[in-house]
Amino acid sequence: MCHRLKLRVSSADLQRLQDRWRGRDTIAATLAEPSSPQLAGFVDLGSPIDRYYRKRKALGRLEIGRGAGSGSGKLLWVAPGMAGVVAVAAESLAGGRARAARTVLDQVVLPGEELLLPEQEDAEGPGGTGERPLRLNAGVRARVRVVCGPGLRRCGDRLLVTKCGRLRYKEPGGGGGGVYWVDSQQKRYVPVKGDHVIGIVTAKSGDIFKVDVGGSEPASLSYLAFEGATKRNRPNVQVGDLIYGQFVVANKDMEPEMVCIDSCGRANGMGVIGQDGLLFKVTLGLIRKLLAPDCEILQEVGKLYPLEIVFGMNGRIWVKAKTIQQTLILANILEACEHMTADQRKQIFSRLAES
């Protein structure tokens, strides 16, 4: 039994496909009535094989099966009653998946989507309206360099989305084309060079401390990477201490290395974190939200109790207040901030401020 597909191509699609093939090919949009109740109708994709291949490409590469006695052409198979749905699928597939990055800003993007970068043209030449300066290699437009941030990968001249999240864009400060990245919610930290993180010292071997930062391997921290440390004057670091430092080496091929001094040799807040206090873990998205320049949560928290707080980009927060009870309250508030709206937060803060 030979089942064929009724493929309805809309007039707009037909026009587009004909334009693409410049009239050489005509898509058979014949909607034949099924001669038997088992058949859903058929579309003939044309007898010459090369026309079939071009049409198949144009229709978005639907799966095609060869039917017995169908001759040189191939036909699409579908169950009776499926025709309408597959037609929708065909149209959506053939409709072009890549969208311009500008149109998808601040929307949720899924892995597998492709984004087109805006192409920039050179400024108008001295000829005036409509004239473009002559180029040696015609057809290549000058493109501004766009930085591809986390969650995106370059794929030809397009960006491929690899993580689910909201697409963000930052205007370029100086030259260049700005940065695109995907804001995703994630718990697992992957070491990135330059990130400031809180680590826990797990081992001390010779000249190196092994520090657990929440990644796939522990980072190494040299004992000389502290302010004022020399071979004779070793820093006072024990196993189990909390360290606030930044990565100098962090890529997928090598073990991450961190230091507790900046490039000038000053500590700048980094080093061993003091006694007491509470370390807890939150999602990476919450840390980024709290560290954003316009975040009111921190200011409100600061008005509640005097506190010391350290944020690590690996999702760890260390908090210390005067009493243990205050410390626990602060920890709970920060953990709950992720799920609360601004109003709920203000309510909780006002209630705490009264008591």
Next chain:
Amino acid sequence: MEGVMQTDAKMRTESGAESSPRGPGCSLRHFACEQNLLSRPDGSASFLQGVAEKSREQLIRNTCEAVVLGALHPRTSITVVLQVVSDAGSLLACCLNAACMALVDAGMPMRALFCGVTCALDAEGTLVLDPTAKQEKEARAILTFALDSVERKLLMSTTKGLYSDAELQQCLAAAQAASQHVFRFYRESLQRRYSKS
């Protein structure tokens, strides 16, 4: 978090009998998905769908390996733990969907999403998508496909029973159309999750 997927009403053929509530055509059961429900692992998702252990693991692993960008995480192992809460048919497809959602929730870099669709062919040759356990038992052949989201390409297929070449193509086309619904549900589910922040 619930996502109710109802297919087009015109796709369902009315049948007078009380059994087999779905006729031939693209009709999938009710979906529900919840993400980030376990606090200890890096990512977690639960996927509720309607209704040979080592080989099933192998199939799911191969599908995940084809889609996850493992080159970005060398010398690391990614463990996916699937817990069957209840089995109401189409178990492998449900496992594939859950694995995909969990990988997305954990923030694993992937080159596409994937979904699983099960087709059952009964004795007369009618095709039923997303069969219940009863329909699976009475079916002549059960075919499960894993499809990716970019071009609906076939990532994995596992079949059991007797079917002809033409029926295989028919089931594949039906599964590709059905995957459209699943990916739309993924998108809505993820949009709902990100709309809260």
